[in-house]
Structures are given as structure tokens and as C-alpha cells.
Amino acid sequence: MIRALGLPIPPMRRLWTAAAREAQKEPDWIKDCIQQVALQPEPPPLAHQAFTQTMTRAYTAYARAFLLTDHRARWVVTETFDILWLRWSEAATSENIRRYAWQLLRSRVMTRAHRDAEERPDLRATVFSTTEACADAPGQFAALTELVDLFAAIGRLPHDQMDVAVLRHLCGLTLEETADVLGLSTAMAHAIGPPRPCHPRHPAHRAPLPGVKLNRHALHRRPPRPSPPPRRPHRPRRHRRLRGLRLLRRRPAGR
Template sequence: MTWVPDAEQSALPPNAGSRRGRKPAPIVESAGLSHRAWLEPVRGFLFASGLTLNDLVDRSGYSKTRISELLRGNGYYPAWEITFSVIRALGLPVPPMRRLWTAAAREAQKEPDWIRDCIRQVALEPEPPPLAHQAFAETVTRAYTAYARAFLLTEHRARWVVTETFDILWLCWSDAATSENIRRYAWQLLRSRVMARAHRDAEERPDLRAAVFSTSEACADAPGPLTALSELVDLFAAIGRLPDDQMDVAVLRHLCGLPLEESADVLGLSTAMAHAVDHHARATLDTLLTAHRSRE
């Protein structure tokens, strides 16, 4: 499954067989990014499970109106009790959902006391993530965080998005683990969460120019620092205009300092493919920078 945020079938497991469940009505536009982070997987699993809305009503004990509102993100942000009943009916793991639900509650400007009271109403048993999930997360956390930091600029925001990614990945772990390329699956998920929050330029492309000031080159006491800084700004702006894979390789290699082989592993690409993408990225950057200079 390729994770595409805000797409109605973005969370559908790829191996879903017969589907008798009716697709829920679309998520309301007012639902925030953190709200969608857990709502999209829940909707996807409901649709893929073959359960109808009536089935979910019977299993959860809540009315059709309340379940329908929850699935659309409509009305008030749902309490943890009804959210818990829905995810339990679908067989989804609780700990990652509770963290995602809590983050979205804060996004919805719910009071801390309300959040704590909601959570206290439902006693939980310890539920560690799958060992394979833990092992995978450990191998990619450093690279994921560096990539997120290049776009989101602060360590706190980068770590928060990476944690969100791993929680969603836990929800979808059974599908991720059986996908053709788990690293590619997870990377597309991480990328979607970063891009949903990345600053955009006037043409709605990812804007990396602010990341210049976190690089060692920008801080170096070299001759002509203003000229060097201007060139870096142009370079970073051009990287943000690259096609997706080319941009990702360029960011991991040249902003995050990962060797090409490690970048390929993180991205879920073969080394040969990563070399080809890197070659095309360099050629595209030369073209973009030459065109930019000719306009000056």
C-alpha cells in the first residue's frame, strides 16, 4: 500500500479480498492533520474488513449517528471511549491509537484535563509493538529524523512526526510486513507526514531554503560568505523543485549526510536505482540552477 494522506482509500490494506462494506462518506475538510493521521487508517480498515456500519454499531454499542460522525471527523472531537470501542471492534492495536488520538485532541484544542479524564475511563493492558516493528524503527529513526528536520527545521517537530509515522505504521503493521517492500512502504508513509507539514513556496513546492542556516557550509567562515550563502539558498530552493525520489536522495545525501548506499536502504530502493536517481537529480539541479542564473 502506498500511503497518500487525505485520499479516501489511502489506508486500505493491499491484500483486502471481498469488500461488502460501503465506503464511508468523505472526511470533512475541517479535520486537522493529526486527526486524519488516525482517522484515515481506521476508515481504511473498516472498508477493507467488509464490515458494514451496522456491524460496527452492533460491535461498539454506539449509535449509527455517533459512529458516522466519528468516521467523518464531523462535529465535536470524539471522546476516547467511543474511539476505543471502534478500534477494538476492528482489532486495531490500542497504544499507537491512544497516542495519535491524544495528539489530535491537542490539535483540536481540547483541555488537558478533558484528555486525561477521557483516557482514565478506559483501563489498558500493556501491549508492546511487534518485535519486527521495534527492530525496523531502530534502524531508520536517525535517517527519518534527519529528513524530517530538513523540512520542519526543529528537532522537536521532526521527532514528533517520526513518532507519528511509527504509530501509524504499527496500526498497519500486518499489511506493511507482508508488502513487497516494507522499507518503501514505511518511507512513503514518513514522507507523506513530513510533506503534509512542510513549508511551501509560492508555487506550493516544498521550501527548503530555511534549512540552509542549519548547514555547516552556511556557518563556515569562508571568503565571500554572502555569495556562498546566496548560492546555497538557490541550491536548496532547486532541491525542493526536484521530482520526489530525486529530491529525497538529494536531501538524504547532501542535507543529511547519508552515504548513497544507506540512502538507498532507507528509501527502499536498490543501490543501482539510487545511483540512477542521484545522477538524474544532479543533472536536473544543474538545469534548474542554470535557468535561474540566466534570469538574474
């Protein structure tokens, strides 16, 4: 059937294996079924390979923010790329292939993400994957409480605004990288981004996910101003007294 439909073999095999595991099939049964229909492997298109290499890091960081573990994040990203391979002809002819792929990834992540009572993505558990949760400092409980409220507020944002907030402030992407991943223009990504915190010690400044650096200055609309150059120390002009008058020293004319 796969040959008759002209479908690529590797993504179909991985997707079928994932469905069999979700159906609680035994590993030996899955292995035997795959061996019965073993076919020659088929490499993905070169354009698909290049797209996968470009987006893997950002996609995995975004999925980890919602799914909490590297294993689950990598699994969802692999599943997304497999489905994209199956739909590559449709994706390649779409108006914006990056936007097409992002919406596909987002749908797979949100299907598995934990949700709150209002059926919105719940990011509060992500707080305990931050370096702030592992720190042992005075006032840590108050800081964690602020982070829980912050992450809950991010989960209540509109879809595009939440994606920009997660990619920029939790995954450490720049504005240009965020726009490229979402398939939006830089101006659009800047316009739909969340407002900056009202206080420079906002808890989002100090809550990067493990393995991901937080872009501290991305929380501000304007970059920090450079410090002014140091002033030269003031030196009083040397003088001497002559018959009660203050005169400036002058160099001889020959020098």
C-alpha cells in the same frame, strides 16, 4: 471499540492525543479522557521494533531537513511509526515494506513542510540551520545566497530525486544506506540521484545540518583519486677523474 476492532492501544492513544491537541483541547480534558479508557499497554511486534530502531536516525534527519526543529521531526517520525504499527499486517504483506514505510513517512513530512508559491517543498529556510550560516568569514553573504539558490533547486526536483539528494548530501548517508532507507536498489538510487556539482567548491560541500555530517565525496560520481606515492630523490652516481677520463667506481672483486 479498540478491543472489538483488535487495534493496538499505544499508537491509537498517541494519535488520538495528537488530534485532540490540534483541536485545541485542554490538557486536563485529554488526560481525563485517557484515564477513563485506560487499558493495559501492548508491546509492538518484534519485527516492528527492529524496523523502528533501524530507520529512526535516517527518518529523523530527513524530517529535520524540512521541519527545521528536532521536536517537530521526532513527532512526525513517532506518528509515522504509530500509523505503521496500525497497518503492520498490510505493510508486512506488501512487496516492499521499506518502500511502504518511506512513502508513509514522506506523506507525513510533506503535509507539514513549508511550501513555496508553486506548492513545492521549500528548503530555503534550512540554509539557516547549517554550519555555513553560523560561520563568520569573508564572503559569507555570497555563500548564503548560493546556498539559498541550491536548496530552492533541490525542492524543485522530482520526488525520488529530491529524496536522494536530501538523504545523501544533507543527511550524510552513503549511497547504500540511502537505497536501503528508500526501499530501492543501489543501482536505482544511483540512477535517479542528482547530477554532481560542476565546481569542486560547490556550496553543498560545506553546508551540513547541525548534528549531521555531510558526505563530501558523495557529491561526485567517482571517488577521488589517491595521490601518487612520493618519488625517491635522485642521487648522482659518484665518479672520479683519472687522466682526463670519467670512470665509475667499482667495488673490489673480493667484496
